[in-house]
Structure formats: structure tokens, C-alpha cells
Amino acid sequence: MNKHLLQKVLLPTSTAGSLPKPSWLAQPETLWSPWKLQGEELADGKQDALRLSLQQQQLAGIDIVSDGEQTRQHFVTTFIEHLSGVDFNQRKTVRIRNRYDASVPTVVGPVSRPKPVFVEDAKFLRAQTSQPIKWALPGPMTMIDTLYDDHYKSREQLAWEFAKILNQEAKDLEAAGVDIIQFDEPAFNVFFDEVNEWGIKCLERAIEGLKCETAVHICYGYGIKANTDWKKTLGSEWRQYEAVFPKLQQSNIDIISLECHNSRVPLELLELIRGKKVMVGAIDVATDTIETAEQVAATLRKALQYVDADKLYPCTNCGMAPLSRDVATGKLNALAAGAEIVRNELLAR
Numbered sequence: 001m002n003k004h005l006l007q008k009v010l011l012p013t014s015t016a017g018s019l020p021k022p023s024w025l026a027q028p029e030t031l032w033s034p035w036k037l038q039g040e041e042l043a044d045g046k047q048d049a050l051r052l053s054l055q056q057q058q059l060a061g062i063d064i065v066s067d068g069e070q071t072r073q074h075f076v077t078t079f080i081e082h083l084s085g086v087d088f089n090q091r092k093t094v095r096i097r098n099r100y101d102a103s104v105p106t107v108v109g110p111v112s113r114p115k116p117v118f119v120e121d122a123k124f125l126r127a128q129t130s131q132p133i134k135w136a137l138p139g140p141m142t143m144i145d146t147l148y149d150d151h152y153k154s155r156e157q158l159a160w161e162f163a164k165i166l167n168q169e170a171k172d173l174e175a176a177g178v179d180i181i182q183f184d185e186p187a188f189n190v191f192f193d194e195v196n197e198w199g200i201k202c203l204e205r206a207i208e209g210l211k212c213e214t215a216v217h218i219c220y221g222y223g224i225k226a227n228t229d230w231k232k233t234l235g236s237e238w239r240q241y242e243a244v245f246p247k248l249q250q251s252n253i254d255i256i257s258l259e260c261h262n263s264r265v266p267l268e269l270l271e272l273i274r275g276k277k278v279m280v281g282a283i284d285v286a287t288d289t290i291e292t293a294e295q296v297a298a299t300l301r302k303a304l305q306y307v308d309a310d311k312l313y314p315c316t317n318c319g320m321a322p323l324s325r326d327v328a329t330g331k332l333n334a335l336a337a338g339a340e341i342v343r344n345e346l347l348a349r
């Protein structure tokens with residue numbers, strides 16, 4: 001039913017993923033903050049936070065809702081923690097997306113998923129709402145970039161193994177009633193040759209056989225210093241998308257989620273993925289300044305030159321976990337209001 005529902009709403013709004021966590025669950029305005037609760041209390045706390053996050057989206061009028069990633073500490077490692085073959089006690093320092101050093105776990109043997117990771121959380125979200133729901137998973141290439149591999153010793157092979165595991169999880173999420181499964185692949189913005197050689201192939205392996213909608217989110221990251229410093233090195237025009245769009249356009253993925261507002265991405269690059277549905281980032285997550293509805297509308301109107309109206313999904317540039325609750329709420333409201341302006345313009349034509 002939700003697939004029909006999605007098709008009936010023009011310019012359905014959603015977020016790229018994360019929203020702020022309540023202060024009793026994790027330290028606010030802090031990325032990847034540790035949990036403040038444990039055991040049973042943590043399990044209950046995550047569910048309560050999910051309810052609040054859902055309500056925050058609903059009150060703002062967001063059409064495609066998510067768990068706001070209240071069940072995850074980190075968008076990649078929380079998933080990997082549930083897999084076997086990865087030792088979190090053996091840590092090595094590696095460079096993440098050529099940008100910053102991080103201490104990461106080691107792949108010590110064949111990777112597998114002993115049991116579903118987010119499926120119970122997704123069922124819980126499904127039970128709270130009849131709106132279309134989106135669930136985010138890390139993409140295979142971004143997963144391998146967050147690990148030290150002492151077993152496969154091949155980025156491509158490890159990514160392929162993760163793609164098979166992600167496909168198992170995705171199929172379970174689909175069965176739990178998830179309407180859109182999104183793979184977060186910021187690594188697609190960095191390793192262009194690998195993306196074209198095997199990254200997109202791995203992504204297609206991860207979505208193999210799915211009947212629900214599938215999305216890939218490719219952004220310039222949270223507004224953390226390592227990312228804003230990196231952005232300063234990218235020059236006046238960010239043409240990273242140009243390297244991967246042609247092959248993505250040919251791929252089986254349904255939706256491409258992109259950073260557009262306040263970024264230096266030339267929007268005409270969207271022409272390269274004409275025919276795909278596009279989640280257009282119309283909210284900047286790297287600033288506390290709340291966009292006006294008119295600013296959101298302006299970004300959407302620009303995108304409409306390259307994206308057909310029935311394929312445009314207004315969205316945020318990336319997750320909003322590091323923002324304050326008030327700022328995030330203001331931005332959600334602006335997103336919904338900006339989409340409403342453009343929706344009315346389209347309907348009046």
C-alpha cells in the first residue's frame with residue numbers, strides 16, 4: 001500500500017537519516033556519542049527516543065519518516081558490531097575516506113551476519129505509523145573504509161562479502177514493512193575509480209531481489225571539522241558526482257540522495273542521472289542557520305530543471321544528529337514548508 005501512497009504525494013519529503021537524540025539517551029550535539037543507558041533501560045530508551053523522533057517528523061509534516069537513527073550510535077559501526085569476523089578489540093589506525101585518522105576494528109575472518117541487526121527496530125517503527133518508512137544501512141564501500149582488513153586483503157572482495165550480508169538484512173527489512181531501504185555511501189564521493197570498477201556492482205548485489213524502493217545517499221558528510229576542512233580543498237565547483245553519475249544512472253538503484261543546498265555542487269550535474277528519482281538535499285546540515293521556506297523552495301525549483309517533478313523527493317543534505325533539537329525541528333519545518341510552496345506551484349500549472 002505504501003508504494004501507492006508514495007506515488008500519490010507530489011514532492012514527498014524525508015530526511016537523509018539521523019536526528020538529534022534526547023539528552024537522557026546520549027550527549028546532545030555530539031556525533032557518535034556513547035549511550036547513557038545500559039541493558040533493558042537502553043533497549044527501552046531507544047524505543048522511546050524513536051517514538052519522539054517519529055513525532056518530531058510527523059509534527060513537521062515529513063511524508064516519508066524514519067527512526068531518526070535513534071537505535072544507532074554510529075551509521076556504520078553499529079551495523080558491523082553485529083557481524084562475526086570483525087574483532088573490535090583489535091584496533092588499527094586508518095585514514096577514513098582520505099580525510100581523517102580513526103581507530104578502527106580489524107577483519108580477522110570470514111564476515112557473516114549471525115542474526116538480523118535492525119529488523120526488530122524496523123518492526124517497532126512500522127507498528128507506530130502507516131506512513132511510508134525509510135531505513136538506512138551503510139553501503140558496502142563505506143563499510144570497508146571503516147575497517148582494517150587482515151583477512152581478505154582485498155577491498156573489492158570484502159565489499160562484495162558485505163554486499164551479500166546487506167542483502168540479507170535488506171530482505172528482512174523489506175519483510176518487516178520498510179518501504180525504502182537507503183544505503184549510505186559517502187565513499188562514492190571519494191574513490192571514483194573503485195566506484196566505477198566495483199562499487200556500484202556491490203551496491204547492486206546489496207539490493208538484489210528487493211521489491212521495495214532502494215536509495216543510495218552520497219553526500220559531503222556531517223558538518224564536522226574534518227569534513228569542512230576537506231570541502232575547502234575541493235575548489236569553487238564540486239564536480240565529484242560527475243565521476244559516478246553516468247554509471248549510477250545505468251544501475252538498478254531507484255533513488256539517489258544528494259547534497260544540493262548551500263553546496264558547490266553544480267546542479268546541472270543532475271542531468272546525468274535523469275530518469276532516476278532524486279532525493280534533493282535542500283537543507284544544509286553544516287550550519288545552525290535555519291533555512292527559510294523560500295530558500296528551500298528556491299533549491300527545489302533549481303533542481304526541477306533537471307529532475308522530473310514526479311521523481312523529486314525534497315530531503316536534507318545529510319543527517320542532523322549533531323544539531324540541537326530546536327535547530328533540527330526548525331529545519332524540518334522549513335523543508336516541509338518549502339516543499340509545500342513548490343508543490344502548490346506545480347499543482348497550479
Ligand SMILES: [Zn+2]
Pocket residue numbers: 016186217218219220221222317318319
Ligand atoms: Zn550524508
